[in-house]
Amino acid sequence: MSQALACPPYRGRFAPSPTGPLHLGSLLTAVASFADARAADGVWLVRMEDLDRQREVPGAADDILRTLEACGLFWDETLIRQRDRTEAYRAALAGLAKQNLTYPCACSRAQVARLGRPGIEGPIYPGTCRDGLSPAQHARAERFRAPSGAVAFIDRIQGPQTQDVSLTVGDFVLRRADGVHAYQLAVVVDDAWQGINQILRGADLLLSTPRQIMLQHALQFTQPSYAHLPLLLDEHGRKLSKSLAAAPVDARDPYPSLGRVWALLGQTPPPRDLALPDFWSWAIPRWRIDQVPARQTLAAINHGG
Structure with missing residues (x-):
């Protein structure tokens, strides 16, 4: 009699960028990823996505970590910083080049912008330098x-997704003109290296996922499961992290914000x-990912209570 294959242990992560203090939208992602991991008796890691040093705010990384701890969001294993991982990205890029x-690209x-037709995230690269x-x-x-061809996956929150990257984005950047490796490459390399098999993150990254799946296949990495959370928007429809009114979570009294994002997650x-x-x-025993709303959620500006 055949035995069912055991599922690999759950390994999730929260990967903030140190461009400012932890705000309500980022807390929502942290809470959801933490609860999903702990409810599955899994591992939850924190990775600081600090590749773009020009956008980094001094002291923001430490402030984010202190706020996570104040919220009871304690991570497992060693904290990883992308700025220390350049050699790994360089090796992956060399492997793709081979x-x-x-x-x-010149x-x-x-x-x-002048030559590309409109795409899902700006102009589609027209392949100008493809032949050398x-x-x-x-x-x-x-x-x-x-x-060419569709990349398809099933999102645990957003449902079935299909995208032909060649038609909607075109050939995409893996290393920028300033020498910094692109997010698409770095996140794929780091998730594989850390053994991440469950990814919960904001819906603003949903359109990036097919590009990352392409890279996972090219690098022979295992494709993780994805769940994209609704975004918190201000009253003007802007992502809360980009809003001038995105006040930081108060680490001295984080419980009101915790309770609020828990409710915004449909729990x-x-x-x-x-x-x-x-x-x-x-x-944690009450966490239900099937109750998380798929659509974007409008967040009131004052999130203190």
């Missing part, structure tokens, strides 16, 4: 040769008299 899956953003550069051209970036509201030390022991 397969003839990348090529140097185009500026202005050229791409002339001796007079200087390589600015490195691009991935996006194969049973916690009892009014529940204290922070008891929140997670009450909340």
Whole structure:
């Protein structure tokens, strides 16, 4: 009699960028990913996505970590910082180049904007440099040769997804003109290295997922499961992290924000008299990802209560 294959142990993560303090939208992602991991008796990691040093706010990384701890969001294993992982990204890019899956690109953003037709996240790269550069051209970036055909996956919250990257994005950048490796490559390399098999993150990254799946297949990495959470928007429809009104979570009194994002995630509201030390022991057994709304959620500006 055959035996059913055992599922690998759950390994999830929260990967903030240190561009400012932890706000309500980021807390929602942290809470959902933490609760999903703990409800599955899994591992929850924190990775600081600090590749783009120009956007990093001094002290923001430490502030985010302190706020997570104040919320009872304690991570497993060693904290990883992307700025320490450059060699791994360089090796992955070299591996793709050996397969003839990348090529140097001399185009500026202005050229791409002028020549590319509209796509899902800006102008579609028209493939100008796909067949090689002339001796007079200087390589600015490195691009991935996006194969034609649909990439399909089932999102645990958003449902079935299909996208033909070659038609909607085109060949995409893996190393930028300033030498920094692109998010699409770094996140794929780091998730594989850390053994991440469950990813919960904001719906603003949903359109990036097919590109990452392409890279996972090209690098022979295992494809994780994805769940994209609704975004919190201000009253003008802007993502809360980009809103001037995105006040940071108060690490001195985080419980009101915790209770609020728990409710925004469609979960049973916690009892009014529940204290922070008891929140997670009450909340984790009650976590239900099938109750998380798929659509974007409008968040009120004042999130103090």
